Amino acid sequence: MDWINAVLQGVLLGGQYALLACGLSLIFGVMRIVNLAHGVLAVASAYLALWLVQQTGMPSFLTIVVVIPVLAAVGYAIQRGLFNPALRHGELSPLLVSFGLAVIGANLLQEIFTADSRKISIGDLSTSSVELGGLRLGVFSLLTLVVAVAVIVGLQLYLSHTRIGRAMRATRDDPEAATLMGIDERHMYALATAIAIGTVALAGVFLGMSTQFSPTYGDLVLIFAFEAVIIGGLGSLWGTLLGGLVLGVAQTVGAQIDPAYGVLAGHLVFLVVLLFRPQGLLPKAVVA
Amino acid sequence: MSVLLEVDAIDVAYGDFRALHGITLTVAEGETLAVIGANGAGKSTLLKTIAGLLRPSAGQIRFDGHNVSHTPAHRRVREGIALTPEGRRIFASLTVEENLRVGAHGRRPGPWNLQTVYDAFPLLAEKRTRRGAHLSGGEQQATAIGRALMSNPRLLLLDEVSLGLAPVVIADIYKALPAIAEKGTTVLVVEQDLTQALTVADRVQCLLEGRTVLEGAAADVTREQVQAAYFGVETADGREAG
Numbered sequence: 001m002d003w004i005n006a007v008l009q010g011v012l013l014g015g016q017y018a019l020l021a022c023g024l025s026l027i028f029g030v031m032r033i034v035n036l037a038h039g040v041l042a043v044a045s046a047y048l049a050l051w052l053v054q055q056t057g058m059p060s061f062l063t064i065v066v067v068i069p070v071l072a073a074v075g076y077a078i079q080r081g082l083f084n085p086a087l088r089h090g091e092l093s094p095l096l097v098s099f100g101l102a103v104i105g106a107n108l109l110q111e112i113f114t115a116d117s118r119k120i121s122i123g124d125l126s127t128s129s130v131e132l133g134g135l136r137l138g139v140f141s142l143l144t145l146v147v148a149v150a151v152i153v154g155l156q157l158y159l160s161h162t163r164i165g166r167a168m169r170a171t172r173d174d175p176e177a178a179t180l181m182g183i184d185e186r187h188m189y190a191l192a193t194a195i196a197i198g199t200v201a202l203a204g205v206f207l208g209m210s211t212q213f214s215p216t217y218g219d220l221v222l223i224f225a226f227e228a229v230i231i232g233g234l235g236s237l238w239g240t241l242l243g244g245l246v247l248g249v250a251q252t253v254g255a256q257i258d259p260a261y262g263v264l265a266g267h268l269v270f271l272v273v274l275l276f277r278p279q280g281l282l283p284k285a286v287v288a
Numbered sequence: 289m290s291v292l293l294e295v296d297a298i299d300v301a302y303g304d305f306r307a308l309h310g311i312t313l314t315v316a317e318g319e320t321l322a323v324i325g326a327n328g329a330g331k332s333t334l335l336k337t338i339a340g341l342l343r344p345s346a347g348q349i350r351f352d353g354h355n356v357s358h359t360p361a362h363r364r365v366r367e368g369i370a371l372t373p374e375g376r377r378i379f380a381s382l383t384v385e386e387n388l389r390v391g392a393h394g395r396r397p398g399p400w401n402l403q404t405v406y407d408a409f410p411l412l413a414e415k416r417t418r419r420g421a422h423l424s425g426g427e428q429q430a431t432a433i434g435r436a437l438m439s440n441p442r443l444l445l446l447d448e449v450s451l452g453l454a455p456v457v458i459a460d461i462y463k464a465l466p467a468i469a470e471k472g473t474t475v476l477v478v479e480q481d482l483t484q485a486l487t488v489a490d491r492v493q494c495l496l497e498g499r500t501v502l503e504g505a506a507a508d509v510t511r512e513q514v515q516a517a518y519f520g521v522e523t524a525d526g527r528e529a530g
Contacts (some may be wrong), residue, residue, distance in 0.1 A: 163393065170379045170390045173420075177377035180339060182365035182394030182439060284381075 005135050006256035007249055012137065014228075014248025015145025016210065018241045019203040020221055021228035022152050023196035029235035029284075030172045030192040032091060033083060036098040038200060038225055039218030040105035045071050045201040046208025047113055047215075050120050060122050060209060068201045075197025079190040087189075102218065109215035117212040120205070144206050151199055152241045158195075159237075168192050227270040233280025242281055291353075292317040292474050293338065293443055298347030300330075300337050307333040309498045310347065315443070320465070320475040322489035322506065324482060326518055329495040331478040332374045335445045338476070339371035340364045351443070366394045368442035372449070376432040378420035385416040387431050391438030398440025399471045405434040408464045426457035433461070443474045450481040462488060482514055496520050 024038045048070065049063035058066075082101070086093035122140065129136040159165040171178040171188045179185055207213065207221065224247065232243025247266050254265020273280065293315040300308040308330045315321045325331050336342045338349060340361030349357045356364055370391075379387050388405055406413040409430040415423065423431060429449060436444055450458040458481065465488045469475060479485035486492065486506050494502035494517040502509065502517035 163389075166382070166386055166390050167393055169382060169386075173379040173381055174377050176341065177373060177379065178390075179341070179361040180365065180371050180373060180377075181390050181435070182362050183390075184360075184362045 001134065002256060003253070006252045008135055008137065009141075010249030010252035011245055012141035012145055012248070013252060014245035015141065015148040016203075016206065016244075017224050017228045017247050018244025019144060019148035019151060019199070019206060021225035021232075021240050021244055022148075022155060022237060023198075023200040023203070024222075024225045025229045025232070025235065025237055025240040026155065026196040026199070027193055028229065029237070030168050031083070031087070031094075031189055033087075033094040034098070034226075035196075036095065036222065037078075037101035037105060038098075039220070039222030040102045040109070041071065041074070041197055041200050041218075042204035042207060042221050043213055043215065043218040044105060044109060045204030046120065046213050047109060047118070049205045049208055050118055053120060060120050063120075064202055064205050067205055068198045071201035071204075072194040072198035075200075076190045076194040078197070079193035080186065083193065084186045084189060102222070106215050106218060113215060115214055115216075117214045118208070119212050120208040122209045126209070140210060144210065147202070147206065148244070149241065151202065152237050155195070155199070156237055164188075164191060224266070227266065230280060231270055231273045233283035235284045236280070236282050239280050239282035239284075246281070290317050291315070292351070293476070294348075294350040295334070295338065296348045296350065298337060298344035298349065300333050300342055300344050302333075307498055308337070308344075311495070311498070311500060312347075313493055313500070315474055315476055317442075317474055318469070318472055319490045320469055320477065320488055321491045321493060322485035323476065323478045323493050323495060324480070324485050324514065324518065325495035326480070328497070330498040331495055332447055333498075334495070335371055335447050335476070335478055336373075338443075339369055339373075339445060341371075365439050365441075366396065368396065368440070369445065370436035370439045370441035370443070371445040372429075372432045372436045372447060374447040374451070376425075376428045378423065378428045378431055378435075380421040381419060383417050383419055384412055384423070384427075384431050387420055387435050388412075388438050391435035392440075394439055396440040400437040400440050402438075405437055408437070408467050409434055409461075411460075425453050426461065429453060429457075429461055430464075433464070437468065437473075441473060443476065444468065446475065446477040448478060448480065450479060450484055458484060482511065482518070486511075486514070494518060 020042060024035060027033050027035050045067050048067050052058050052063045052066060053060055082097050083094045086097045125140050128139045130139060159169060167183045167188055171183060171185055175185045228243040228247050229240050231246050232239030246269060250269040251262045251266040255262030291314050295311060295313045297310045297312050298308060299306060299310060311334060323331050337344055340359060344357060348355055351367060351369060388402060411427060412430050412434055415427055449461055462484050489506040492504060492506050492509055493500055494514060502513060
């Protein structure tokens with residue numbers, strides 16, 4: 001029973017990782033940019049939500065209606081102002097720019113909010129649970145998993161069936177040919193980043209509700225999100241969902257063996273995938 | 289007939305290499321012009337420059353009377369210039385139908401939609417759910433032309449339609465061109481295949497090493513004249529063509 005419980009808790013934890021990772025996956029999938037500022041943007045979203053709760057007394061969950069649009073706008077501006085110009089200097093440049101952004105971001109957060117750990121209060125919800133065949137499942141963790149699946153399904157539907165989604169996939173396949181279709185590549189990239197950072201904002205607020213965070217917590221977020229993306233397969237959103245779940249299960253099962261081995265077990269699974277299946281578990285079917 | 293496109297003495301260079309020297313051409317609304325020439329004559333460069341992928345270092349491109357030399361490629365599509373690029377450049381992970389829908393991204397109104405494109409290229413209707421990566425050369429070319437038509441262009445630029453395709457397939461694709469011209473679309477086609485170019489075109493312009501060496505109505509120029517110009521040998525009237 002303990003092992004079944006560990007797997008189930010791992011699936012729930014994996015929901016959080018998948019939610020955190022899908023923005024990273026989307027940005028890489030459309031633009032081949034590895035956004036190292038991903039983690040710090042998630043943590044900044046949590047701080048923004050916390051600040052809103054403290055300043056305006058807004059209910060915790062309502063903050064997402066402010067935080068998501070604000071961060072999406074920040075994402076659009078980062079892409080237009082920093083990543084697009086950097087892309088002209090080769091594939092490595094956006095990586096370096098995002099690294100710089102991550103360092104500046106973490107220090108800014110420290111400057112504004114101090115290095116103290118914080119948490120967004122969600123009252124009883126953080127401790128309430130439901131019972132399922134003798135196992136207790138946290139309501140908030142379940143909610144996070146549902147939101148993660150909904151976000152990934154939503155992104156897939158958007159990319160598959162809307163005019164802008166199609167244009168994004170076309171731009172990913174061949175940016176120059178896309179401009180010949182009347183698509184403004186720079187705007188399309190910025191829209192993709194805005195959507196991706198919007199999901200990061202949602203993930204960040206959920207993160208801030210589930211755990212203690214500090215300005216440097218973004219490093220850990222980035223590593224877990226990165227591992228989920230790699231395990232699942234680069235550029236595939238379904239893969240990212242699966243990757244998040246695999247990472248979560250690996251961590252909780254590892255912790256079941258010995259509480260100190262949880263995070264280590266996650267890293268080991270990541271390394272094993274990288275060694276024996278570097279394309280990930282669910283790689284994209286058609287390589288452009 | 290009014291003039292739709294005027295290319296006025298443009299120079300285009302890739303770094304130090306000048307690919308086009310003072311090329312001038314005009315295309316009247318509704319006509320079909322064939323630009324022919326051997327490999328490296330600058331034909332693709334010319335089309336890319338008209339579509340906005342390359343910028344001329346000198347000269348001007350006027351479309352419907354106004355200067356578009358500095359208009360980015362994606363906006364030229366919205367003004368009615370569509371290019372079917374060399375190599376087709378089909379979106380590999382998108383299906384045929386998605387490729388066509390992306391062609392309509394700018395939402396220009398006009399006669400072309402999924403139905404009329406499928407009517408012009410019946411083979412595409414059967415392959416509508418197939419991904420670009422899994423199409424034959426001929427299917428890719430038909431998709432590329434259909435995709436360009438979906439933007440309802442006033443001027444359609446076709447680059448090397450016949451390249452790498454079997455003669456039957458080429459004939460099949462060229463069969464669709466009259467239907468395109470009938471809808472009032474102006475066509476500028478670049479070709480190495482003389483026979484095809486001379487059949488569909490109203491006028492012919494021949495490029496050699498980045499310069500125009502022969503120009504005339506398709507019905508008036510002889511194959512010999514074109515061949516002479518094509519290879520840069522002395523033409524019938526004694527003018528040194530190269």
